[in-house]
Amino acid sequence: RKEVEQDPGPFNVPEGATVAFNCTYSNSASQSFFWYRQDCRKEPKLLMSVYSSGNEDGRFTAQLNRASQYISLLIRDSKLSDSATYLCVVNPDSWGKLQFGAGTQVVVTP
C-alpha cells in the first residue's frame, strides 16, 4: 500500500462549479498535512496547511479525518486558473521526510 494515495483524475469541472477530492494516508501517527498545487513544469506551491478542525482559505476548504486517515480539499466557484495538479502531502514526523501523493489533476473548463 502506498503511504499517500490520491485519485489521479482528471476531474473535469465546469467553471463556477464545486469540486472535491480526497487523499488517504497510511501512517496513523502522521503529524501534519498540506495541500500543494503544481502547474505543468512548475514547482509545487503551498496551497494550505490542513488543521484538525478543518480550515478554509477563500474558495478552498480542507478537512482532516484522523479516524479514517484521510484529508480532503474542496474548491468552490472554480476558476480557469484553478486548473492544476493538487498534491496531498503528509509529514509523518518532524524530520522533514514528506510523503507525497501522486497528485489529482483538476481541469476547469469554460
Next chain:
Amino acid sequence: DTEVTQTPKHLVMGMTNKKSLKCEQHMGHRAMYWYKQKAKKPPELMFVYSYEKLSINESVPSRFSPECPNSSLLNLHLHALQPEDSALYLCASSQGGTGRSNQPQHFGDGTRLSIL
C-alpha cells in the same frame, strides 16, 4: 514569486561535465532540501540539511554531492551524471530545523536538467 531562488533555471550538460546547482533563501529557514522530480511523478527527496548539517541522504548516488555553505545557501554538485538523471531538481526550505517543526516546505522554481 518564490522566496526560494534557484539557479540556473535550465542546464544541459554532458556526462563528463561538472556543474553545480544553487539555491538561496533569506527567510531564516534552518532546514533545506533537495528533491528530484520526473515528469508526472511527485518530488523525490534526495537530501535534507538541518542547521547546515546533512541530516538525511536518501541513498543518493555519489555523483550528486550536496553542500551547505551557510544557513541561506544550498548547493548540489554534479559530476558524471547519467541520462536518467535528467529531471527537474527542486530546492525547498522550512522554518526551524528538522526534528523540531512541522512547518510546511517552500519550494524554489527548480532547475530543469538535461544530460546528453
